[in-house]
Structures are given as C-alpha cells and as structure tokens.
Amino acid sequence: xxxxxxxxxxxxxxxxxxxxxxxxLVRVLLGVVLLGNGVNLLLFANGRVLREVPPIIPAGxxxxxxxxxxxxxxxxxxxxxxxxxxxxxxxxxLVYRAYQDLGTDNGNEMRVAEPENDPLPPTGY
Amino acid sequence: xxxxxxxxxxxxxxxxMVLFSLFxxxxxxxxxxxxxxxxxxxxxALAIFGIANGIAAVxxxxxxxxxxxxxxxxxxxxxxxxxxxxxxVPFMTGLWVYPVILGxxxxxxxVMLFDAGVYLVVVGAITSIALALEAGDDL
Amino acid sequence: MAVTPTxxxxxxxxxxxxxADWLVVLPPAWCLLTGALLLMLRxxxxxxxxxxxxxxxxxxxxxxxxxAHVATNGPATMVMGRWLPPFGxxxxxxxxxxLFALAGAVVALAGAVxxxxxxxxxGRRYGFYPFLLLLMAGVSGAFLTGDIFNLYVWFEVxxxxxxxxxxxxxxxxxxxxxxxxxxxxxIATTLFLVTTGYxxxxxxxxxxxxxxxxxxxxxxxxxxxxxxxLYLLAFGMKAAAFPxxxxxxxxxxxxxxxxxxxxxxxxxxxGIYALLRTLIMLFPLEREELSFVIxxxxxxxxxxxxxxxxxxxxxxxxxxxxxxxxxGVMLAGLSLGSPGGIGGAIFYALHxxxxxxxxxxxxxxxxxxxxxxDLNLLxxxxxxxxxxxxxxxxLFFAVSGLPPFSGFWPKVMVAKAAMDIGAWWxxxxxxxTGFLTTIAFGRxxxxxxxxxxxxALPDETIPPSALVPLAALTALTVxxxxxxxxxxxxxxxxxxxxxxxxxxxxxxxxxxx
Numbered sequence: 001x002x003x004x005x006x007x008x009x010x011x012x013x014x015x016x017x018x019x020x021x022x023x024x025l026v027r028v029l030l031g032v033v034l035l036g037n038g039v040n041l042l043l044f045a046n047g048r049v050l051r052e053v054p055p056i057i058p059a060g061x062x063x064x065x066x067x068x069x070x071x072x073x074x075x076x077x078x079x080x081x082x083x084x085x086x087x088x089x090x091x092x093x094l095v096y097r098a099y100q101d102l103g104t105d106n107g108n109e110m111r112v113a114e115p116e117n118d119p120l121p122p123t124g125y
Numbered sequence: 126x127x128x129x130x131x132x133x134x135x136x137x138x139x140x141x142m143v144l145f146s147l148f149x150x151x152x153x154x155x156x157x158x159x160x161x162x163x164x165x166x167x168x169x170a171l172a173i174f175g176i177a178n179g180i181a182a183v184x185x186x187x188x189x190x191x192x193x194x195x196x197x198x199x200x201x202x203x204x205x206x207x208x209x210x211x212x213x214v215p216f217m218t219g220l221w222v223y224p225v226i227l228g229x230x231x232x233x234x235x236v237m238l239f240d241a242g243v244y245l246v247v248v249g250a251i252t253s254i255a256l257a258l259e260a261g262d263d264l
Numbered sequence: 265m266a267v268t269p270t271x272x273x274x275x276x277x278x279x280x281x282x283x284a285d286w287l288v289v290l291p292p293a294w295c296l297l298t299g300a301l302l303l304m305l306r307x308x309x310x311x312x313x314x315x316x317x318x319x320x321x322x323x324x325x326x327x328x329x330x331x332a333h334v335a336t337n338g339p340a341t342m343v344m345g346r347w348l349p350p351f352g353x354x355x356x357x358x359x360x361x362x363l364f365a366l367a368g369a370v371v372a373l374a375g376a377v378x379x380x381x382x383x384x385x386x387g388r389r390y391g392f393y394p395f396l397l398l399l400m401a402g403v404s405g406a407f408l409t410g411d412i413f414n415l416y417v418w419f420e421v422x423x424x425x426x427x428x429x430x431x432x433x434x435x436x437x438x439x440x441x442x443x444x445x446x447x448x449x450x451i452a453t454t455l456f457l458v459t460t461g462y463x464x465x466x467x468x469x470x471x472x473x474x475x476x477x478x479x480x481x482x483x484x485x486x487x488x489x490x491x492x493x494l495y496l497l498a499f500g501m502k503a504a505a506f507p508x509x510x511x512x513x514x515x516x517x518x519x520x521x522x523x524x525x526x527x528x529x530x531x532x533x534x535g536i537y538a539l540l541r542t543l544i545m546l547f548p549l550e551r552e553e554l555s556f557v558i559x560x561x562x563x564x565x566x567x568x569x570x571x572x573x574x575x576x577x578x579x580x581x582x583x584x585x586x587x588x589x590x591x592g593v594m595l596a597g598l599s600l601g602s603p604g605g606i607g608g609a610i611f612y613a614l615h616x617x618x619x620x621x622x623x624x625x626x627x628x629x630x631x632x633x634x635x636x637x638d639l640n641l642l643x644x645x646x647x648x649x650x651x652x653x654x655x656x657x658x659l660f661f662a663v664s665g666l667p668p669f670s671g672f673w674p675k676v677m678v679a680k681a682a683m684d685i686g687a688w689w690x691x692x693x694x695x696x697t698g699f700l701t702t703i704a705f706g707r708x709x710x711x712x713x714x715x716x717x718x719x720a721l722p723d724e725t726i727p728p729s730a731l732v733p734l735a736a737l738t739a740l741t742v743x744x745x746x747x748x749x750x751x752x753x754x755x756x757x758x759x760x761x762x763x764x765x766x767x768x769x770x771x772x773x774x775x776x777x
Contacts, residue, residue, distance in 0.1 A: 020451070025443065032450060039457050046465030057155070062270035076413060076464070080457060082161060083420045087450055089254040090427055096258065098443055101436045113440040113518045121577040121639045121707065125715045196303030196394070203297045213280035215352075216289045217344045 001049045005041065012038030025095045025105045032091070036084035040077045047073025127177070135177030142170030150244050151237075160240035164247025171252055180260050183252070191256065195249025202242025205235040277346045287330040288342045288357045291365060291404035292418070294323060299397030306391055313380055316393035320373040323400060327366040334362050335754065339761070339771035341410065349410075349772050350471035356410030358768050359758035360610060364537050365407040367617045370740070371529035372400050374733035375522055378625050381727045382522040383432075390432050396526065399425040406534050410772060412460055413470045415538065419453050419502075426531060430519045441518030448511035452501035456538075459494040466491070473772035475546050476765050483549060492550035495542045496558065503535030503591050506565040512588060513572065517580035517637075521628030524580060528587050529621035533613050536594045543598065544606055544762045551601055558599035563693040566592030570700035577639045579627045579708060583620070586663055586704070589697055590616040596690055597678045604684065607759035608677030611751065615670040615741070619662045622737035626656045629730060630712055635722040639708065644717025652726060653713045655738045660705035662741045665698040669745035673752065 012034055019031030047070045055071035057064050099105045102112060146166035153159030175183040187194070206217040214220075219236040298319040305311055334340055334357050343352035357365075376396060383392045402422025409415050426449075430442045464470055466486055467478050479488060497508070504512040512532070516524050543551040543558075551558070569589025576582040590612065597609030631637045633648050646653045662669035675694055682690040744751050761767055 025447075028447060032447065032454075035451070035454055039454055039461065042458060043461040043464070046461045048465075056157070059155070062272070073464070076461075078161075079413075079417060083417070086250065086424065087420075089251065090424065091446060091450070093254060093257055094427075094431070094439065094442060094446060097434065098439045101434075101439055107443070110440045110443065112437045113444075114514055119577050119638075119640055120575070122711060125643075125711060190306075192306065192391075193304050196300045196306075199296060200300035200304065203293060203300060207293055207297070210286055215277055215281050215343050215346050216286075216293070216355075218346045 001051075002045060005045045005049060009038050009041045009045065012041065023107045025098065025107055028107070029088070029091055029095055033084070033088055036080070036088075040080055040084075043073050043077050043080065047076075132177045135173055139170045139174040142173070143167050146170065146244075150240060153240055154234075154236060160243030161247055164244045165251070167244070167248045168251045168255065171248075172255055175256070175259060180256055183256065187252070191249045191253035193249070195246050195253065198242040198245025198247075198249060200242070202239045202246065205238040205242060208235050208238075275348055275351060277343060277348060281342065284333050284337075285340055285342045287326060287333055288340050288355045288408060290326050291323060291330070291369070291408060292401045294319070294326060295397045295401035295404060299394050299401060302397060303391065303394040306389070306394060309389060312393045313376070316397060317373070317376050317380075319397060320369065320376050320400070323404070324366070324369045324373050327362065327369045327404075330357055331359075331362045331366050334359055335757075338767045341771045350469045350474040353414050354410040354471055354473070354772055355408050356473065356768060356772055357408050358761050358771075359754060360537070360540065360762055361407040363610065363614060363754060363758055364533065364617075365404050367614045368403045368407065368530050368533070369400065371617050371621045371737075372396060372403075372526065374621060374625075374737050375526045375529070378525070378628075378730055378733045379522045380729040382628060382730060383520060390434075391428060392432055392520075392523075395425045395428040395432075399429065399526070399530070401425075403530050403534060407537060410472050411470050412463065412472055412475070412542075415541075416453065416456055416460055419456065419534070419538075422531070422534065423449055423453060426527065429523045429526070430515065432520055432523060438518045441515035444511050445515035449502070452498055452508075455494065455498040455501070459491055459498060462494070463491050471772065472541065472546065473765070473769040477769060477773075479546055488547055489550050489553065492543060492547040492554060495547075496539070496554060499535045499539045499542070500561065500595075501535075503532045503539060503594075504565075504588050505561050505591055505595055506568050506588075507561075509565065509568075509588050509591075513581060513584045516584040516587065517578060521580070521624055521631065524583075525621045525624030525628070528583065528624050529617045532587060532591055533617050536591065536598075536609070536613050539595075539598055540606065540609065540762060544601070545765050545768070548601070548763065551598075555599045555601060558595055559687070559690055562592045562595030562599055563690060564592070565589070565595060566693055566697040567700070568592075570697045570704065573704040574700060574707075578637050579630065579639060579642070579712065580624070580637055582639075582704060582708065583623055583627055586623070586701065587616070587620050589701060590620065590663070592697065593675060593678060593694065596694065597674070597681070600678070600681045600685065600687070600690075601763075602681045602684065603756060603759045603763060604677050604681035606762060607752075607755045608674045608681060610758055611677060611755045612671075612674035614751070614755075615662070615674055615744070618737050618740050619659055619671065622734055622741070623659050623663060625730070625734045625737075626652070626659055629726055629734070630656070632724050633721065633726065634712070634717070635724075639711050641718065642712035643715040644721055645713040647717070648721060649726060652731065652734075653709075655734055656713065657709060658738050658742060660709055662745070664702040664705055666702065667745065668742075670741040670748070672745060673748045 016031045016035035016038060019027045022028060050069050052067050052069040055068035102110055146163040149158040149166060150160055150163030171183055209218040219234050221234045223230050223232050302312055302315055339356055339358040341354055341356045343349055343354045345352055399422050402418050405418035406415055427446055430445055431438055467475050501508040566589050569585045569592055572585030573582045593612050594609040597605040630645055633645055634642045636642055662671045665671040665675040679691045679694050
C-alpha cells in the first residue's frame with residue numbers, strides 16, 4: 001500500500017516543482033497548492049498506512065474498543081489543510097490584486113520594488 | 126445564475142444550510158463534525174446567498190463585519206482555554222457543567238465554547254476573503 | 265447512556281498547576297486574546313493604540329517574570345488539556361526561548377510606540393495593531409513551544425499576520441514585495457512541514473524533549489542526517505541565509521518603515537532560533553557533520569550582506585542587506601557548536617533584534633526629515649537634529665560591531681570560539697564583515713547626516729513618541745555594550761542548556777532523568 005502512495009507523492013512533488021518554476025504567478029500558485037497536497041499525503045504515509053477502522057470511540061466507551069488507525073497524522077493533516085487553505089485564499093487575493101495594480105502576472109516583469117536601473121550610491125561629496 | 130428560481134430558492138437554502146452547519150457544529154464533540162467543517166458549511170450558505178442576491182445583501186444579513194465575527198471567535202476560543210486557570214488545571218483542559226434546563230440535562234463545556242469559536246473564526250475569515258474576491262476591494 | 269469509566273489518571277496531570285507555570289503559556293495566549301479584542305474594535309481607530317501599547321507592555325512584564333522564573337528554577341513546562349507529554353502538546357520555556365521572547369516583546373513594544381505617529385489612520389484602519397499582536401502571538405508561541413509540529417503552527421500564525429502587515433496600505437510597491445515574500449516564505453514553511461512529517465515517521469513523536477532522548481538512544485540506525493539537512497535548508501530560508509536569502513532584499517524595504525523595523529527584529533530571528541533548537545538540541549552530531557557547510561553558508565551570508573549594503577543607494581534596502589549580514593554571524597556561531605559559538609549566536613541574535621529595529625526606525629525618521637530615502641538626495645540631517653544624529657551614530661557603530669556597543673561582545677565570542685578550533689578563515693571573514701559594514705554605515709553617516717543639504721529640507725520635526733523608542737533601544741545597546749556581564753552569563757547558561765538538554769528533558773518528563 002505504501003509504494004503506490006509514495007509514487008503518487010513523487011508525482012505531486014514533481015508537478016508542483018514544475019509549476020513553481022513558471023514565471024506566471026497563477027501557475028506558481030497552483031504549484032504551491034499541489035505541493036501542499038503532496039505534503040499532506042506525505043504526512044499520511046509517514047503515519048503508516050493500516051487497514052484499520054477509523055479512530056472513533058463508540059458511544060458508551062472512554063477508550064477505543066478495537067485496534068484503530070493512527071489518528072495523529074489525520075490531526076496533523078487537518079491542521080495542514082486548514083493552514084494551506086487559508087494561505088491559498090490569501091495568495092489568490094494577493095495575486096489578483098497584483099494583476100490589477102501592476103498589470104501583469106509575470107514575476108519577471110514585477111520590478112516596482114526593485115527597479116532595474118537603480119542609481120548607485122554616490123562615491124563622495 | 127441570476128434566475129428567478131435561484132433567487133427565490135436561495136434564502137430558504139441558506140437558512141437550511143446555516144441550520145445544518147449548527148447541527149454539525151454541536152454534533153462534533155464525539156462524532157464526525159465540529160467547528161471547522163460547520164463553519165465551512167455556513168460559509169457556503171452565505172456564498173449561495175451572495176451569488177443570488179449580491180454582496181451588499183450578504184453584508185447586510187451578517188450585520189457585523191466578517192473580520193469582527195472572526196475576531197470574536199478567536200476571543201472566545203482563547204477565553205475557553207484560559208478558563209482553566211481559575212480551576213488550577215493546565216491550559217485548554219475541558220471543563221464541564223451539567224445544568225438542568227426545563228427538566229433536561231444539558232452538558233456544556235469549554236470544549237464546546239472553543240469549537241464555537243473555531244466555527245466563528247472560519248465563518249468570518251473565509252466570508253471576508255470570499256467577499257473581497259467577489260468585490261475586488263481590500264481585505 | 266451508560267459510560268464505562270476508564271482510569272486515565274496515568275496519562276493525565278493530576279496535581280494542581282502552580283500559578284507560576286501559567287507564565288509559560290501566557291505570552292501567546294495574552295497576545296491572541298488582546299489581538300482578537302483589537303480586531304473586534306477595529307472601527308475605533310484612536311482606541312487601538314491606547315489598548316495595544318499597554319497590552320504589549322504587559323507582554324514585556326510577563327516575559328520578564330518568566331525569565332526570572334526560568335533563570336532561578338530552570339526550564340518550566342505546561343501541557344495542554346492535562347495530557348502528559350508526549351501525548352499532550354507541551355509548552356517548555358528554557359533560557360534560550362525566554363531570552364528571545366523577551367527581546368521580541370521589547371522590540372514589539374518599541375515598534376508599537378513608534379507607530380503612534382508613523383502609522384496614520386489609514387494604516388490603522390487596515391489593522392496594524394491587531395496584526396502586530398497576532399504576530400507577537402506567533403513569535404512568542406514559536407519561542408516557547410516544546411512540540412515541533414506546534415512550532416510549525418506558530419510559524420504559520422506569524423507568517424499570516426506578517427502578510428497582513430506587509431500589505432498594509434496596498435500600494436503597488438508593497439504588493440510586489442509581498443508577492444515575493446509570501447511565496448518564498450510559504451515554500452520554506454512547507455519544507456519545514458515535509459521534514460516534520462519525516463521526523464514523525466521516524467520517531468513516532470513530535471515532542472522535542474522526547475525526540476532528543478530517542479535520537480540520542482538510537483542514533484546509529486536512524487536516518488537523522490536527512491532531517492538535519494532538510495531543517496537546515498528550511499530554517500535557513502526563513503533566516504535569509506545565503507543562498508536562499510533573496511526574498512529579504514526584495515521585500516523588506518516595501519512596507520511601512522515601522523513594519524520593516526518589526527520584521528527585521530523578529531522574523532529572521534525566529535528562523536535562527538529554530539535552527540538552534542533543532543540542530544543544537546535535537547541533532548548535535550549531525551550538525552557536527554554539517555558544520556563546514558553551515559560555516560561556508562554563514563561566511564557567504566556575511567560577506568554578501570556587507571557587500572550588498574555597500575552597493576545600495578536606498579537606505580532601507582541597505583538595512584535589508586545589513587540584516588542578512590548579521591544572520592551570517594549567527595550561522596558562524598551555530599557552525600562552531602561550542603558553548604562560546606552558540607552563546608555568541610544567541611547574544612548576536614538578541615543584539616540584532618534590538619539594533620536592526622532601531623536602525624529601521626532611524627531610517628524612517630531620516631526619510632521623514634529629509635524627504636527621501638535615497639543616499640543621492642539625503643543630506644543635512646546633523647544640522648536638523650544633533651540628538652537624532654548621535655543616536656544614529658551609536659547604532660551604526662553597534663551594527664558594525666565596534667566597541668563599546670552590544671554588537672562587539674557576540675562577535676568576540678564567535679571569533680574566539682573559531683580561534684579555539686583553528687578556523688582562522690572564519691575569524692578573518694567576521695573581521696572583514698565588520699570592516700565592510702563600517703564602510704557602508706560610515707558612508708551613510710557622511711552622506712546623509714554630515715553632508716550639507718542640497719536644497720531646503722521639508723518642514724518636519726521628530727515627534728517625541730517616535731524618538732523615545734529609538735532612544736530606549738539605543739540605550740539598551742549602550743548598556744549591554746558597557747555592562748555585558750549579566751547578559752553574558754545568561755547567554756552562556758542558555759547555550760549550555762541547549763547543548764546539554766538534561767534540564768529541558770527533566771522539565772518535560774519529571775521522572776526520566
């Protein structure tokens with residue numbers, strides 16, 4: 001069960017890196033989202049993949065009655081999903097604003113903060 | 126999207142979905158559900174309302190600014206953790222009371238308060254981002 | 265519903281919690297609480313500052329009380345929700361973490377006071393003070409947590425609040441800087457998460473004390489080198505170390521000056537703290553293997569930062585490179601790994617937090633007095649305000665590492681630790697960096713302060729609320745430069761506590777030492 005999961009993670013990472021190498025911010029953003037999903041799968045695989053029941057304690061008990069799947073990676077993934085989701089939402093707004101204000105979504109053309117022909121400091125007075 | 130059918134149905138659908146989100150929130154203590162997923166359902170309800178009737182209608186229906194809702198959620202979630210200071214137990218320990226209201230025992234806990242806080246944080250934060258994307262104005 | 269009660273007392277904290285232990289979780293909890301309150305009250309603009317400044321003053325007091333507690337009683341631990349470690353998330357405050365947290369709180373308080381005049385009504389409406397408090401929640405949480413996944417969560421809390429701060433005002437320049445800052449920092453934290461996933465797969469625990477014990481016990485058969493290298497890359501990116509530093513000069517000069525000041529004081533230092541925590545406390549032998557790589561990266565960071573500072577005409581961009589140059593010194597200390605080197609790195613980080621914040625404030629005031637940030641246009645600041653010029657000169661000396669200011673002692677510690685193991689080239693690089701930095705800042709003083717103004721300066725004065733925090737931070741560098749002994753002994757104890765974490769582990773697992 002691990003092997004296909006690991007291969008899938010590799011595909012996710014490769015696609016994410018490929019997209020992030022683009023100079024267009026929307027593709028970079030999609031790359032970041034894919035990377036986040038790849039990392040979630042990686043967390044899941046690292047928690048060991050087992051064919052066990054979901055870790056839900058039945059009514060009337062304080063502790064699980066049977067062997068259950070490891071709940072911790074699921075909690076970690078949930079946290080990571082929440083965080084990457086909020087970052088995705090923020091970055092989406094930011095990229096959209098950048099497109100509106102700077103007139104481009106090409107990272108190479110965004111030179112407002114670092115102008116290309118910035119004057120050198122004076123050597124004396 | 127702006128058809129007569131959709132505009133007529135949307136308020137009812139929104140009301141139902143918000144009710145369902147509260148159900149998911151309260152069921153979350155020992156069963157699948159909880160504040161985060163409940164909040165997301167409530168946000169989708171508001172999104173449907175917004176698509177049908179426009180952003181101004183959503184802002185008016187919410188009454189408070191989404192960021193203020195989110196901040197209130199954070200505030201009560203934090204308070205739920207700090208309540209345990211009074212009882213000399215570690216931060217975020219679940220504290221329970223079982224008041225009997227109208228002959229029914231209702232278990233209340235700081236865990237539930239925390240979850241309600243999460244619900245409000247999610248509703249506020251994601252609504253404000255969705256509204257900003259829709260309107261194209263600042264967060 | 266009949267509940268069969270199970271005896272869980274073996275996994276729970278059953279004794280009442282001492283009030284002093286609350287100090288461990290109070291800094292982030294207090295910041296979250298007040299930050300949320302300010303966010304609710306974001307419509308009342310004048311109330312914001314009146315609530316935020318006292319709230320941050322209280323944070324400084326909490327951190328100072330925690331420092332006093334930890335310095336006398338050793339590391340303190342509190343677990344969440346009564347679950348004993350390693351099951352519950354633990355907050356553990358040791359000297360290193362508390363020193364960083366206290367310095368961060370002081371910097372934030374100074375920034376909040378400075379912002380009274382620097383951030384106008386528009387900036388406040390966008391929520392400067394709530395974001396500042398949420399940022400401080402993230403920073404304090406990162407310094408005090410004892411759980412590595414929780415560290416990731418606090419990193420994200422401070423990252424998302426810093427996004428709010430960096431886009432404050434939404435000018436095109438800020439959006440441009442924010443894009444680069446946001447994407448590259450997000451990739452760095454994702455790399456941190458990847459590594460933490462592997463770490464969990466290897467150890468089955470996320471509690472740092474537990475990891476330290478397990479790593480020491482089974483070092484031979486575990487692939488710890490991978491973890492150490494990945495953490496070095498991830499946190500090196502957060503700390504803006506060469507060759508993954510390019511987000512910093514692209515973004516730090518774009519936001520409001522006080523926001524740059526807070527970022528320069530807080531954000532990269534969280535990366536350095538995380539490097540110290542993981543590479544010194546968790547993977548010391550692996551750090552030993554990597555030490556040459558870290559030393560090379562540190563040397564390159566120092567030289568590149570200093571040369572970059574010489575090549576800039578915008579003083580805010582110049583300061584961005586000065587931040588990077590300082591990171592190099594800390595990396596050099598980290599690469600040495602001896603108590604002197606680690607102590608030097610911690611001391612330099614504390615010094616850098618205070619001095620870089622003060623320098624950005626000074627740059628902001630210089631820009632306001634002279635109407636420009638460009639060295640080609642600046643001039644005549646000395647005739648405008650002699651006091652401000654004197655304060656700036658002290659800061660320029662301190663950042664260059666000249667005695668008798670606070671930058672001198674950590675450089676001596678690092679240089680001496682390098683000499684002890686015969687790494688003369690590292691000593692030469694540290695001294696050369698000091699020399700180059702002196703040139704860069706000497707020129708700023710000559711051109712912006714000493715040179716007569718080319719044309720009439722705008723009619724601006726420095727408001728007292730902007731000068732007081734600058735003077736207070738400058739006074740701190742002078743005090744720690746002239747009387748370094750108390751801080752030196754604290755820093756040396758902190759370094760020992762990191763290198764030999766028995767007290768830290770004993771605080772998390774009282775029975776296990």
